[in-house]
Amino acid sequence: MQVMKWSALALAVTAGTTQLAFASAQDESKGFIDDSNLTLLNKNYFLHRDFRNNGVNNGGNATDQNYRQEWAHGISAMYESGFTQGSVGFGVDAHAMLGLKLDSGRGTAGTGLLPVGSDGRAQDDYSYAGGAVKAQISNTQLKYGNLFPTAPVFATGTARLFPGSAEGFQLLSSEIEGLNIDAGHFTSIRDGSASTNRHGIISLGYAGAFDIQEVNYLGGSYAISDNLSASVYGAKLKDTWNQYYANLNYNIPLSENQALNFDFNLYDTSETGDEMLGKIDNTTWSLAAAYTLGAHKLTLSHQRVDGDTPMDYISMDGANFGDSIFLANSVQYSDFNAPNEKSWQVRYDLDMTTFGVPGLSFMARYLVGKDVDGTGADVNGAYNQFYGADGEEWERDLEAKYVVQEGAAKDLSFRLRHATWRSNNDMGGTYSGGSSALDEIRLITEYPLDIL
Template sequence: MRVMKWSMIALAVAAGTSQMAIASSQSESKGFIEDSQLSVKTRMLYFSRDFRNVPSGDQSRVEETGLGFLGTYESGFTQGTVGFGVDAIGMLGLKLDSGKGRAGTGQFPTGSDGRSEDSFSEGGGAIKLRVSDTVLKYGTQFTAMPVLATDDSRLLPETVEGFLVTSNEIKGLELNAGHFTALNAQSQSYHDSIGGLNDDRVKNPGLTKADVFGGTYSFTDTLSTSLYYSKVEDYWRKYYANVNWALPINDDQGLVFDFNIYDTKSDGDRARAFDGDKLDNRAFSLSAAYNIGAHTFTLAHQRVSGDGDYAYGVDGGGSIFLANSIARSDFNAEDEKSWQARYDLNMASYGVPGLSFMTRYVRGSDANVEGTTNGKEWERDIEAKYVLQEGAAKDLSFRVRQATYRSGDGVYYGSPSIDELRLIVEYPLSIL
């Protein structure tokens, strides 16, 4: 699931007009080495889930701690009309604490004995070229498009492999086009580890290929829209649209409205692995956030209509840009309707910069799941985060996330009652 990484006020995209740029990024290139960037992010994650009211003999708890290292190198571009460069990604995950009876948090690969592996690693690279303000990249990379977004909700993130063209030739307009041939899971290191779902109804599971096209346009500094299309071979095709409008009231107050919609339709037998029948549905969310000083209040509504759940995963674990996709549940079952109330507090206004709090509550109903057409579920999340603002450990962050999920109807994959806790410590270090 996509753990939403943005705040509602930050959704406003600042951009210029639709005039052609006078100077391009390539014409201002300083060189392959001169524009290089090298960074390492360290993440320690304690993750536990307490499954309540499980049948006798079933695993009632998962609990593991890991330490992850993500190194990224991005070269600059050589000078000239066409610039060339390379990117590289290196990842290492280490198990700090686990056990056979507590494995299964999704942080590590699992061995044949049911235990989590002590370590795992992954590396990859990409070549890139730039003409004017258009970049073509081929190889291993992260993506954040609404129809193909890599997930980063565990120890290490997903990666994809393929081609991606990103064009910013017109100010305010970004266009993306890509062809991807592999998706590597967060807890695996072998190639295309989310390639094909191994389901009895799926014949010849194998490599998943995805084609993506779309972009975002900012009409003004406060109004932007996005439109994307994707086709995942043997699974589905998707359309996605978004409108985001920020409305300043004064220097201390503002409103942000955000609308998202997906249209998904089966395009092959493998889609049946997500639902017993073909998919043909629409999923949308509408949110409104009111910010006054240190406080942000958000209300959101989301619903799914048509046949099947809103499905994603083989096109990236983050490919669900819907308001009610939160820590545990996505509230994306067939015919489901859900409401959210959220409150954010930024303590900088009270003399403690870097400290923030968030709490939200989402309730879903009318979910069409096995055994009922009125499935209900709810989730409550609480989060506190502190980021050091200065000193030798500047940008070191500490985060506590607690989620409580309940569903008497087993809406979310048959898990009726879960208490979840995550403790996250991150330190991003820029070397170059």
């Protein structure tokens, strides 16, 4: 079985060897300083989450408030040096973050935007810094330190004020044209927003704050043609699970302003080692089909979970979730990844460039999930009694975004997002704060500046 799961990557490597490698990035290096870049991002974030049921569990603090609301401003500086010249190049990356509370209350804290103290109050401000060292040979880089992995089996979160980071090693290689290899070994994580502990535990979004001591992964993507690409990854979370991922993306141009796109994602997860979460046998897949006609794009997707546990993925130090769930129906609030769940999505995107307003776009989507049944979960495992036998849920998301196209404020963006989510009692309350109904508003402003 494992041989079959890795065969796609082996085929990609074999196919890639018939093509010429890229010119060596290290040979073209201009040096440590000349290839350096420094970016500064101002991010303003307002989040209002209204639990339609009273008496929710508010970030571990019992409260009569039925909503959470916070407003924060973050300033992040990201520096990437070039590589020293020679056969082997060396460099450094560094980042520094400053978060400022603009609005939060003891009864409404816990949105994940700001660290919360033992008194239930969000910190007025917080800051931290991190960095990494790196080396390059040809088109292969090895990094160690505080990194930002984006693999589909291990990706830190980006949904709040600052991106999370993980501490460990990462190898990135693109020696063969069209083939990108990504391998990582990580031992701790920093949330960056709700928890700034540098050596925070690698935990799980649905199972909770289990301390995973070590994560190893290997994978890559291969561009078979200009319109067809494939990815295969495998990960081992020590004493937790082995997880495999595959993706196939196919784009079909129909005319100058028409195209079809098909995107298939597959995860297969099973327990390993000391089986910290109990028995796991989960296969989850999604298939999305998108039709683009000029400014309009219509997407239909179906997602299915085969297993008595949810398709779980990492969270950061028991706080915000990571991004390692590359499924079509993982959206603003729900992931539609409950045990045995079947879900459908219809989505519409509108790009106003065609109508004379470049930078303005709109999105609307509706999802429904049914047939959730978690009663077969391992009675001694972490997911026992999470879900009932007949869970259902639905979500509606609306979004408007505008990006300034030119002038002094070029790339300044404004994004307004609204989500409505409802479920029945069999969905459980593990990730919904004890509520079965929620309305959410996010207003996000970002202003990136290139300093170097």
